[in-house]
């Protein structure tokens with residue numbers, strides 16, 4: 001299993017407005033994942049239509065689009081062993097009413113449309129989403145010395 005796997009995690013506008021950024025980042029840092037990209041973005045409709053391509057024809061899409069464009073999103077890329085799957089576990093189930101306490105959604109959300117954060121659902125989606133939200137030069141390659149205590 002690769003220590004260089006990457007995932008795309010975004011704090012949605014509701015998470016940003018509620019001041020949950022540092023809490024969400026610290027969960028990934030504390031777990032031992034390396035932050036390789038981070039920026040604030042107010043996403044365009046075009047970006048969101050590509051990001052959520054699998055959902056564009058669903059009835060909830062217009063409402064979701066509206067919400068996601070309503071304010072800044074914190075876009076991040078994290079690297080480490082099994083980070084895609086573990087990232088989804090850290091987020092919790094899509095519907096916060098099914099998310100276990102201890103997960104981000106299980107601790108901070110009750111509404112499906114206001115579930116605080118996004119995480120890539122597969123390694124292939126992660127690659128696609130990272131390329132969509134970040135330019136190559138915005139991702140930083142570096143060694144984290146504390147990782148020798150984790151791996």
Ligand code: RTP
Pocket residue numbers: 055060064093094112113114115117118119120121
């Ligand atoms: P995300 O992409 O945001 O990380 O969420 P997810 O993979 O856990 O769930 P997904 O199926 O990809 O759904 C994307 C987002 O759409 C909203 N949603 N609303 N029936 C509805 O009203 C409905 N279903 C999904 C949620 O905010 C979900 O996170």
Ligand code: MG
Pocket residue numbers: 119121
């Ligand atoms: Mg999804």
